[in-house]
Amino acid sequence: MKNEGGKNNDRNRNDRQVDEKKFRQIGRRELLKLTPVLALGAFAIPKLQEGLLKKGLGFSDWASARMFRSGQLAPTFENADLAPLQKFPINGYDVDDPGVDLEHWTLTVSGAVQKPGEYKLAQVQSLPRYRQNTRHICVEGWDVIGRFGGARLSDFLNAIGADTSARYVTVNCADDYYESLDMATALHPQTLLCYEMYEQPLTREHGAPLRLQIPTKVGYKQAKYLTDLKVTNVLERVGYWEDQGYSWFYGL
């Protein structure tokens, strides 16, 4: 109750008298101080809305890139936690099978690399193989724990003599899908050029013969049916879903 006494003392000390007109003036002045709140109304103006939301999304991407830590690994799981392959959802923006000629498939490598050209699947498979049970998270909100295998993208970048001080790795796909990655994520040890799931060759609907598997990114960043890979400092295209309005970085 000590507090109470102090409050009463304060009250007596601060007591002052004003007439009603002056009291209304004080109220108006205090109300006007809240006008900055009205700035939020800019979001309701159709002309400004798109730009503001783009800025907000850009800020989220910037903050996400700051939060990303190269040494932070995505949680991995026991085999018992795996969803069976037939319960692993198949998600594509267009077709499940873009009809890749698996016999003659090559990955076209270009950009800031010492050894550009056509790479066969066997060349990717000659790199150390990593297998990981990780959670695949879709932007829609669902997730599934799967078993993925492939070469580290960082090993591949090393093999092609990529300039890893470049900013981006971009990919094109057989279904005309396209994506781009920040270099930090491309070099992350869990970022795979994935050619198998559940220790079996990648099936067509899951992106045969080669896809990105990135447990630190949301699903739409993990492009399937890769055909081209480029190391670059300039993004000609950002990504299919990004162009529809999704976040570019979307790191988990």
Add this chain to the structure above:
Amino acid sequence: MSGTVIEIIQAQPKTAEGEEAPPVVVARAVYEHPFIVRLCHWINSVALFVMVGSGLQIFRAFPSFGAKIPQKDLLHWPKAFAIGGWLGGALQWHLTFMWIYIATGLLYVCYQLFSGNYRQVLFTHRDIPGVWPMVKHYFFFGPKPPLREAYNPLQKQAYTTAIVLGVLSVLTGFAVWKPVQFSWLGWLMGGFHWARIWHFAVMWAILGFMLGHLVMVVLHGWNNFVSMLTGWKKDPEY
């Protein structure tokens, strides 16, 4: 400074002898809500509206907490009561206003702590004895307990809970948004699935608070409402 009292006076006509009559005090007013508190309150009320609306639109993309295959939908939230139009649009709103929501939340909490104004709202053990009489008054037509400060014990409990819910909404949100970078948050919540469930549940808890809050605002009338705009409450009950 909250707690400051003003006496509103009315000048009196001169007496028949031409002497100045002392002014009469017609009302008292207390400064209840400091500027920062009011600013945060109104910005956050807009931010919360957007967060809930866009959050529900995001939920519409996968209205379930189970597996994708087979998908068992929990509820079909009508699009008319959601913000953003589609998943991508809703995410733009959600990822923009969350920074406004977090910023005002931080500003509010820091201000309350450093100014000492938190004593006005923080529910502590000293408020416990006053809870039951207030419950009896609100819900069982009991007599009205005398009010000695801005908020009664139940109000303090409600506002303190709301602040805790606000913090939880951000923490559960980060567990869903950044399950790798903040994997420890998801672990605390019982995994990624549970983090999503908690995030959703916290939203409903906040909506529940808001419903009660709005009902009380209506019941307490204009004078009380104005105090959240100007800071000053005329004719306080204490």
